[in-house]
Amino acid sequence: xxxxxxxxxxxxxxxxxxxxxxxxxxxxxxxxxxxxxxxxxxxxxxxxxxxxxxxxxxxxxxxxxxxxxxxxxxxxxxxxxxxxxxxxxxxxxxxxxxxxxxxxxxxxxxxxxxxxxxxxxxxxxxxxxxxxxxxxxxxxxxxxxxxxxxxxxxxxxxxxxxxxxxxxxxxxxxxxxxxxxxxxxxxxxxxxxxxxxxxxxxxxxxxxxxxxxxxxxxxxxxxxxxxxxxxxxxxxxxxxxxxxxxxxxxxxxxxxxxxxxxxxxxxxxxxxxxxxxxxxxxxxxxxxxxxxxxxxxxxxxxxxxxxxxxxxxxxxxxxxxxxxxxxxxxxxxxx
Numbered sequence: 001x002x003x004x005x006x007x008x009x010x011x012x013x014x015x016x017x018x019x020x021x022x023x024x025x026x027x028x029x030x031x032x033x034x035x036x037x038x039x040x041x042x043x044x045x046x047x048x049x050x051x052x053x054x055x056x057x058x059x060x061x062x063x064x065x066x067x068x069x070x071x072x073x074x075x076x077x078x079x080x081x082x083x084x085x086x087x088x089x090x091x092x093x094x095x096x097x098x099x100x101x102x103x104x105x106x107x108x109x110x111x112x113x114x115x116x117x118x119x120x121x122x123x124x125x126x127x128x129x130x131x132x133x134x135x136x137x138x139x140x141x142x143x144x145x146x147x148x149x150x151x152x153x154x155x156x157x158x159x160x161x162x163x164x165x166x167x168x169x170x171x172x173x174x175x176x177x178x179x180x181x182x183x184x185x186x187x188x189x190x191x192x193x194x195x196x197x198x199x200x201x202x203x204x205x206x207x208x209x210x211x212x213x214x215x216x217x218x219x220x221x222x223x224x225x226x227x228x229x230x231x232x233x234x235x236x237x238x239x240x241x242x243x244x245x246x247x248x249x250x251x252x253x254x255x256x257x258x259x260x261x262x263x264x265x266x267x268x269x270x271x272x273x274x275x276x277x278x279x280x281x282x283x284x285x286x287x288x289x290x291x292x293x294x295x296x297x298x299x300x301x302x303x304x305x306x307x308x309x310x311x312x313x314x315x316x317x318x319x320x321x322x323x324x325x326x327x328x329x330x331x332x333x334x335x
């Protein structure tokens with residue numbers, strides 16, 4: 001990903017909501033990333049105290065207590081945050097003034113996700129002017145993420161969605177320039193569409209996360225992103241009760257199902273289905289090799305981000321040998 005971003009002339013700011021690890025963040029920084037994104041203040045705190053120098057909270061923070069924590073964090077890292085409402089900007093401004101610091105604020109624009117975001121164009125420009133006029137804030141740019149486009153299966157669908165997002169963001173950037181405001185960051189992109197944002201001529205940062213690990217849902221895209229699967233949950237066959245079936249000790253508590261069922265890695269003809277809290281049922285197609293009692297299988301998560309948040313450690317394997325053990329230091333950081 002770092003090489004592809006450099007080739008396209010855009011910056012790479014990976015999203016730490018995927019890996020939740022200062023170790024992973026430093027590996028990405030060593031390969032050319034300019035910083036990290038987080039979704040939560042607590043994630044930003046873990047990264048900053050882990051030595052990550054540049055962090056964008058690519059989400060809106062409105063709680064005065066959380067904003068006070070962000071203000072304090074500027075003493076050890078460069079911090080930016082997002083807003084889509086004048087009241088949100090005022091809250092960030094008050095926190096920055098109280099902390100005796102200056103916070104960078106990006107305006108969130110709705111480019112088709114239908115979640116947070118002010119309308120592109122005049123409304124976004126007005127909010128940017130409000131930020132730029134503050135003695136305690138700096139206008140950091142635009143946050144223009146089209147999240148649902150990442151998992152649209154066909155390349156035509158993804159291209160159409162990102163073309164729409166780029167048009168809306170580009171129109172807003174031009175309006176800001178006419179108003180005398182530079183737009184340092186136009187951020188967005190994701191593992192499913194990064195190549196489209198990279199060549200758009202509008203986006204300046206790729207805020208991708210899942211590429212580092214991949215998952216079963218991204219594998220369903222046509223074509224899938226050009227990255228190898230790297231994240232697995234190791235499960236043990238705990239029962240072989242009948243022909244054509246087996247049970248593993250990994251159910252709902254082990255892997256999320258929000259993006260569909262997980263896959264059994266490297267075992268053709270075996271399908272995972274019917275999870276309960278602590279069990280996962282495997283269905284064998286005719287002719288498939290039956291797993292043995294006690295056999296350990298690698299499961300590919302349907303969605304990597306919430307899977308990572310369920311575990312305390314990564315075990316790094318290379319060529320069948322355990323090589324490293326890294327803490328998932330930002331696990332459970334919801335605040």
